Amino acid sequence: MSRNQKLLAITARLRERSKPSRDIYLERIAQAAAKGVSRASLSCGNLAHGFAACAAPEKAALRSDHIPNLGIVTAYNDMLSAHQPYETFPAIIREAAREAGGVAQVAGGVPAMCDGITQGQPG
Template identity: 65%
Template sequence: MSLHSTLAAVTERITERSRDSRTRYLERIRAAGEAGPKRSTLSCGNLAHGFAACGVTDKSRLAGDVVPNLGIITAYNDMLSAHQPYERFPELIRDAAREVGGVAQVAGGVPAMCDGVTQGQTGMELSLFSRDVIAMSAAVGLSHQM
């Protein structure tokens, strides 16, 4: 089955239009990966906050400033059926990280809004604005060098 010609044309335009910004983004991600963890630049007090909720194994792994620590940003909540299954994801991600010698911690949550729930309701236009809030919330959650 081939891609519909209109979808192919739109995809190509988006790919071309975002080529430069995507290239810059991927370069920043590559450089950050090569630079490695920066936990050693944090003060003892900051590290204490980051380590406090960890188990003994995760604490010892993080203390070495060698293993990666995956920051999990979650949209879990009980109110929206599509978001409720996310409740289990942090633990699944933590287990997978531990299996390969890493660590994973929930770094933050983002507001969750469902277009389907708000459809026809006062305030439903907020779902478009919530995308910016979600992006900013994720950036804040991932900003502390843990």
């Protein structure tokens, strides 16, 4: 079996195994999309913090309830990503969002560890 065939087989198994929870997730996304943007319900303090790091054009765009604002969740951190594979991804995602008429901001992170730290260590 070629590498591509193996990846396709693994992907198919993952899709099948996650189908029930993925269907629920996709339904929630559809409901949120149908509901639309609801920044008008946020307090001024929440809006100010959410917009603070944005450039002026993004701030202006986000004042409306018509522009999507994507939250980026990253696994990158300077201390444990020695080769920095994800360092440039937020900028790439922001640019793609701009080109599509939206805004993207880093909204949070998840724990990450470079495998070089754990190589040769128990556990």
